[in-house]
Amino acid sequence: MITPIVAFSSLAPQEWGMLAVAFASVAYGCFVWGKSKSAKPEPVKSAALPPQSAAATPNTDAAVVTFVGLLQEKGRLIDFLMDDVTGYSDAQVGAAARVVHQGCQAVMREHLTIEPIAQESEGATVTLPAGYATGDFRLSGNVTGEPPYEGTLVHQGWKVSQVRLPRLVGLDEDGETLPHIAPAQVELS
Amino acid sequence: MAASPFVVGIDLGTSNSAVTLTEFDAESPSRIDVLQITGPNRLEAKHALPSSLYLSAADEFPTGAFQLPWQDESPSWTVGDFAKSHGALVTDRLVSSAKSWLSNPHVDPRSKVLPFGSHIPEAEKVSAVDASTRYLSHLRAATLHTEREAGRDRSLENASVVITVPASFQEVARNLTVEAAEAAGFAEVVLLEEPQAAFYAWLHRVGDGWREQVSPGDIVLVCDVGGGTSDFSLIAVTDTDGHLGLERVSVGEHLLLGGDNMDLALAYIVQGQLAEGGHEIDEWQLWAVVHACRQAKIEFFSDPNLTEIPIAIPSRGSSLIGDSLSATLSRESVESMILDGFFPLTSIEDLPSDDASGLQELGLPYAADPVISKHLARFLTRSLANLQANESLQSLVADRGNDGFLRPDAVLFNGGVFNAEVVSERVMALLASWNGGEGVRMLEGAEPDLAVAKGASVYGRIRESGQGVRIQAGVARSYYIGLESSMPAVPGFRPPIKALCVVPQGMEEGTELVIEGQEFGLVVGQAAEFRFFSSDIRSGDEGGTLVLNADRELAENACLQATLPAMEGFPPGERVPVKINAVVTELGHLQLWMKHEASGERWKFELEVRGDS
Numbered sequence: 001m002i003t004p005i006v007a008f009s010s011l012a013p014q015e016w017g018m019l020a021v022a023f024a025s026v027a028y029g030c031f032v033w034g035k036s037k038s039a040k041p042e043p044v045k046s047a048a049l050p051p052q053s054a055a056a057t058p059n060t061d062a063a064v065v066t067f068v069g070l071l072q073e074k075g076r077l078i079d080f081l082m083d084d085v086t087g088y089s090d091a092q093v094g095a096a097a098r099v100v101h102q103g104c105q106a107v108m109r110e111h112l113t114i115e116p117i118a119q120e121s122e123g124a125t126v127t128l129p130a131g132y133a134t135g136d137f138r139l140s141g142n143v144t145g146e147p148p149y150e151g152t153l154v155h156q157g158w159k160v161s162q163v164r165l166p167r168l169v170g171l172d173e174d175g176e177t178l179p180h181i182a183p184a185q186v187e188l189s
Numbered sequence: 190m191a192a193s194p195f196v197v198g199i200d201l202g203t204s205n206s207a208v209t210l211t212e213f214d215a216e217s218p219s220r221i222d223v224l225q226i227t228g229p230n231r232l233e234a235k236h237a238l239p240s241s242l243y244l245s246a247a248d249e250f251p252t253g254a255f256q257l258p259w260q261d262e263s264p265s266w267t268v269g270d271f272a273k274s275h276g277a278l279v280t281d282r283l284v285s286s287a288k289s290w291l292s293n294p295h296v297d298p299r300s301k302v303l304p305f306g307s308h309i310p311e312a313e314k315v316s317a318v319d320a321s322t323r324y325l326s327h328l329r330a331a332t333l334h335t336e337r338e339a340g341r342d343r344s345l346e347n348a349s350v351v352i353t354v355p356a357s358f359q360e361v362a363r364n365l366t367v368e369a370a371e372a373a374g375f376a377e378v379v380l381l382e383e384p385q386a387a388f389y390a391w392l393h394r395v396g397d398g399w400r401e402q403v404s405p406g407d408i409v410l411v412c413d414v415g416g417g418t419s420d421f422s423l424i425a426v427t428d429t430d431g432h433l434g435l436e437r438v439s440v441g442e443h444l445l446l447g448g449d450n451m452d453l454a455l456a457y458i459v460q461g462q463l464a465e466g467g468h469e470i471d472e473w474q475l476w477a478v479v480h481a482c483r484q485a486k487i488e489f490f491s492d493p494n495l496t497e498i499p500i501a502i503p504s505r506g507s508s509l510i511g512d513s514l515s516a517t518l519s520r521e522s523v524e525s526m527i528l529d530g531f532f533p534l535t536s537i538e539d540l541p542s543d544d545a546s547g548l549q550e551l552g553l554p555y556a557a558d559p560v561i562s563k564h565l566a567r568f569l570t571r572s573l574a575n576l577q578a579n580e581s582l583q584s585l586v587a588d589r590g591n592d593g594f595l596r597p598d599a600v601l602f603n604g605g606v607f608n609a610e611v612v613s614e615r616v617m618a619l620l621a622s623w624n625g626g627e628g629v630r631m632l633e634g635a636e637p638d639l640a641v642a643k644g645a646s647v648y649g650r651i652r653e654s655g656q657g658v659r660i661q662a663g664v665a666r667s668y669y670i671g672l673e674s675s676m677p678a679v680p681g682f683r684p685p686i687k688a689l690c691v692v693p694q695g696m697e698e699g700t701e702l703v704i705e706g707q708e709f710g711l712v713v714g715q716a717a718e719f720r721f722f723s724s725d726i727r728s729g730d731e732g733g734t735l736v737l738n739a740d741r742e743l744a745e746n747a748c749l750q751a752t753l754p755a756m757e758g759f760p761p762g763e764r765v766p767v768k769i770n771a772v773v774t775e776l777g778h779l780q781l782w783m784k785h786e787a788s789g790e791r792w793k794f795e796l797e798v799r800g801d802s
Contacts, residue, residue, distance in 0.1 A: 066230075066231060069228070069231075070228075070231075073228065076503055076509045079507045079508070079509040080509050080510065082507070083507075083508060083509060083510050083511075085510060088510050088511060092510055092511060092513075093510055095501050095510075095513045095514070095515045096501070096503075096509045096510040096513045098499060098501040098515075099501045099503045099509060099513055100509075102484075102501075164233075164234075166227060166228075166231045166232060166233045167231075167232040167233070167258075168230055168231065168232070169226075169230055169231070169232045169253075169256055169257065169258060170230050170252075170253030170254060170255070170256030170263055171230050171253065179230060185505075
């Protein structure tokens with residue numbers, strides 16, 4: 001598998017945060033798709049997966065592993081995370097981070113439509129009116145009384161508005177065996 | 190739900206293929222994302238289908254790895270994304286550029302020789318026609334499947350199908366494309382030249398506004414630089430009783446040179462940089478670099494403020510952090526490589542070096558000279574010769590002096606490389622420099638990426654509905670049959686071969702022609718074979734025109750074969766007098782027949798590639 005790698009910006013710490021959040025969203029997206037059940041009031045659209053094929057596809061675990069496999073294939077995410085970074089210089093970690101950033105970003109963009117939840121910029125004062133979508137906001141600090149709440153937007157939050165996961169094809173019906181994240185590679189001479 | 194009649198437009202590209210679909214009453218064609226195998230057991234929909242075929246080894250992948258939802262059995266091969274990425278590592282099993290093999294004059298496109306030069310068993314190899322059939326078959330099935338899943342159960346019986354081909358495709362390659370399409374399950378297909386498709390897409394995009402961007406007598410250059418090939422055409426803007434019309438007046442030669450060459454050139458810069466630092470990279474890493482350079486190129490061209498882009502080369506093994514390499518690609522090196530390497534400001538007299546040593550390794554005839562500017566100069570020079578050969582063509586265009594080349598008034602760009610303003614600006618500067626400093630206009634509203642597939646759908650709808658402007662085109666080049674010379678044989682001297690024009694340039698769809706003045710005596714039951722020539726610069730020849738020295742004046746690319754069945758009144762061994770009957774069908778397919786005038790019977794010629802081997 002060819003791993004595309006050009007990084008266009010230096011990697012700021014908050015982007016790692018984004019990666020982690022997005023990664024969590026991925027798993028979330030899989031469950032939504034697999035069980036056709038959503039914790040949120042607005043259902044997540046699953047574009048690539050029409051209902052009729054859902055029954056024929058193997059279990060949700062396999063879908064998660066396949067997606068992690070994509071992050072490894074395009075962005076070497078598992079290689080990066082499974083390594084012990086303590087012995088490396090920041091420059092070495094940075095070079096590898098470019099690979100991860102570029103590749104995983106491409107995968108995220110292709111398969112998920114990720115958007116901020118709050119439209120205001122971070123640091124701005126926001127008001128949460130009575131009846132606000134509680135799932136959209138996590139409150140901290142002096143949480144007392146009834147809404148409306150007024151506070152400072154510390155993190156804009158992330159949501160997924162569309163999931164386009166790869167489908168699994170040609171696997172055994174029972175789907176008991178999980179696919180591999182990445183096969184071992186052997187070059188024949 | 191019954192679906193309404195629709196048009197399928199297929200851009201069957203050298204490196205990537207795309208599909209659009211439009212219903213007759215729809216506003217615009219919509220792209221169909223192509224479901225394809227992107228990894229073993231993994232199916233995804235992508236904008237384009239890489240035109241790559243991977244022939245896996247027995248037991249290389251688990252059974253079912255390449256099985257598509259519309260297939261009952263699991264094939265041992267796959268086309269598209271995974272075929273391309275995995276095939277880059279196992280090149281012996283990768284078929285790519287099949288389209289260019291269709292037009293290769295040296296190797297029969299029906300012979301099973303691909304992957305070319307590969308060491309896999311002969312029985313596993315495929316022909317260029319087979320490969321094209323598999324791409325088309327995949328596109329057909331994937332499109333119908335996607336539509337079915339969206340609740341539209343379509344049948345191709347309701348469809349008209351337009352497939353684009355390079356304007357440079359000879360009749361043989363066009364016929365083989367039709368053959369592949371039929372084998373792929375498309376009943377009737379219309380072929381459309383790619384530069385024309387780009388032009389139709391532009392017409393559709395700008396709507397009635399197109400009349401404000403051009404005027405009668407103008408010549409528009411369609412400059413199409415794709416991934417693997419470059420293709421040029423000239424379209425004249427005509428005035429018939431006050432109505433603006435369009436006529437394609439010239440097409441270029443097949444040029445295996447495109448954006449992929451640029452990416453590779455950039456990758457070599459990076460590879461050199463790494464080598465200077467003492468790091469050798471392997472094939473796998475080089476492909477990663479090519480891919481990275483393609484991204485970097487796009488990024489540079491879309492953000493004029495970037496001065497350099499870091500390229501990280503991942504390690505082969507799992508220790509990514511310790512073993513990855515870094516390099517930097519600067520804007521300066523990218524621009525100088527692409528602008529000065531491929532689009533330098535050369536003079537109009539500076540034509541590509543042909544390197545016609547005849548010793549070129551069998552394989553694809555890649556352009557020996559990577560300078561696109563020179564190929565463009567050659568095209569415009571040849572176009573003038575073509576125009577001057579025919580008075581009615583000449584009368585279509587405004588008088589433009591004689592500078593030794595046909596000066597275009599406007600340019601329509603197509604192909605991803607022209608997303609970069611610096612590149613289109615460079616071509617504009619080049620044309621202006623040939624034009625004594627006077628600039629040419631750039632047609633506004635071009636959409637370099639998906640135009641060909643969209644234009645195919647737009648054209649299909651115009652054909653069906655009869656509504657909309659059509660480009661007058663006809664057959665792109667004239668065709669000739671070689672006549673045996675009656676000169677006595679002399680050792681060491683090959684007598685010049687004469688050739689008879691059987692299809693004049695510009696012959697239109699739905700017309701036919703019987704060549705008078707020359708009868709052939711063919712023997713019943715024996716195969717007859719003729720040499721077959723073409724020219725893209727002899728617009729003045731008519732059916733029956735004799736060219737005295739065909740070897741020098743014309744290009745030979747095929748042979749014609751036919752066997753006359755037994756016929757009443759002609760005992761075996763006797764000669765039947767026949768005339769050549771050229772037909773261009775309503776679908777635009779060229780056919781040649783032998784016609785026995787007395788009985789009215791006729792027999793079809795088959796076009797065969799005259800293989801060197």
